[in-house]
Amino acid sequence: MNFSWIFSYWPLLAAGAVQTVLLLVISVGFGFLLAIGLALAQIIGPRWLRWLARGYCTCLRGTPLLIQLWLLYYGVGSLLPLVPGLRGSFLWPIVREGFFFAAVSFTLNYAAYEAEVLRGALLAVPKGELEAGRSFGMSSWTLLRRIWLPRAIRIALPTIAGEVVLQLKATPLAFTVTVMDLYAVAYKVRQDTLLVYEPLMVVTVFYVFLTLLITRAFKLVEAQVPVRR
């Protein structure tokens, strides 16, 4: 076991960790917002919207994330330069990067899984609470904001924690589209130093640590509301 490479590679490792965390935060944050819309569309939307949201979730949950990522990066990426005016615009430096495609595909994928979780949770909110809200004269938007959504998120919290961890474990895929995330750094170390296992181990420790951090954080949030059993 030889870990001396860490001294010369730690700036890269740190930068890789930042990229990994950034990918996770972006995809979970935006994905969650999208998931709320998708879940609501499936429950209270008009029929065409319901079918659309349903189809979206089925398609994204039925195909591998790797294929979705490559479809975006290679497929859409090869079509983007054909869009007139995009090349000269301020967006081009962002849209050109692998990071952009990874973030977009992870977000879309996470939203599909999270929407299913939220749909179940929204349906699991006791009817009486919603009726109580309505009888107070809340508009449907206020009801959603104050009662329906917060209660549903509370119900779904354990599942959401699991989904976030799964999302973290999906981020190394970004290395296949040239993102210098933590795993890509380990790959580079292997190519430079011909050490196979040590970089993988170091990276693994980081992922496990982050997993523990996420589960701990969600436990804290869950503990805010005491549950009587």
Added chain:
Amino acid sequence: MSSTQSMLELLSPYPPGWGGVLLSGAFSTVMISLGAYLVGMLIGLLGAIGKLKGNRPVLFVLDVYTTAVRAIPELILIIGLYYAGTDGLNRILLTLGLPAIEINGFVAAIAVLGIVQGAYMTEVLRGAILAIPVGQIEAASAFGMRPFLRFRRIVLPALMPNALPGLANLWMSVTKDSALIAVVGYQELALATRLAAGNTKHYFLFFLAAAALYLVITLLSNVVFGLLESRFRRGQPKTV
């Protein structure tokens, strides 16, 4: 953009079309998934029994196994196990004085994905076994059934309905995880698609076609698991 005519030509199953490459890739994806699923089920069954009946060292080893596999990203696990597995096996062979062997990518893929599946399978089956009413198992023992007979006649049929939803989820995830094997260079659907797309420069078309193939696999599996579940749940009272 090319016309629809040339798109159909590109996807045709006979050369110069790439449809055949894609279909054989899809076939090996299904075969890898099936193999890994069965290996995982075997590991999971042994693991579940070990977790329920084992002594302390066995429990500890199994706990480390399931926790580690579920906490480490699949991609890292697959790459690590792939290299560590082939490397380790060759070192063992070397110390035994045997010549090193080139491990078949197909077998390695099944072994690696099977080990990953096994950890999840252990938890699913453990939960399913725990959900069997104790009285049924006690009744079997009271009839003098040996552990193996008891397992085959009572525990297995009783655990299947409990385990099936979890097992269905695992099958869906293994068909999609098998795409990760592309990264270590075994040609299944994902890698075949990349090859076809890279050669023809029609990236969008081919990745869309691959996504459609995966979707077909998923939807077909949904139907099969639905049938299986209604078969295993026959005679049970319907909820709602």
